[in-house]
Amino acid sequence: MPELANCPKCGKVFTKAFRSVCSACHDEVERQFQEVYAFIRKRENRRATMEEVEEGTGVDREQIVTFVREGRILTSQFPGLSYPCESCGAEIREGRLCGSCKGNIQDGLKRRDSEAAFEQRKTDRSKERYTTYHSLGDRVNKDRR
Ligand SMILES: [Zn+2]
């Protein structure tokens, strides 16, 4: 049973079988991709920035960023194509976050780990104390006997 959906781009009802947008929008995106790709492949445009590509092709920057994120346009080949980090807005050329935002997330994880380790040590220590008291108590009992 084919699933009907509204195209997220143009709002038209379409059959959601192979694509997430309707075929007219898919064709339009493909056309835009060809346009962008033809533009940046020109020698003089190899180092073009997002703005320049947007201006030169009339394609939305959002869409160009999508091509880059999808890996269809490689920033290793086109070093001018940077886009904002989703967290702080710094210019990045791959993934969704810049290096320092990625670092922050990792730091956060590490901190959680070391807190967990600290809790563990605390538990171990109180267990030790318990054992000490316990054996001390045994001795006291023995002495009394
Ligand atoms: Zn559409």
Ligand SMILES: [Zn+2]
């Ligand atoms: Zn960032």
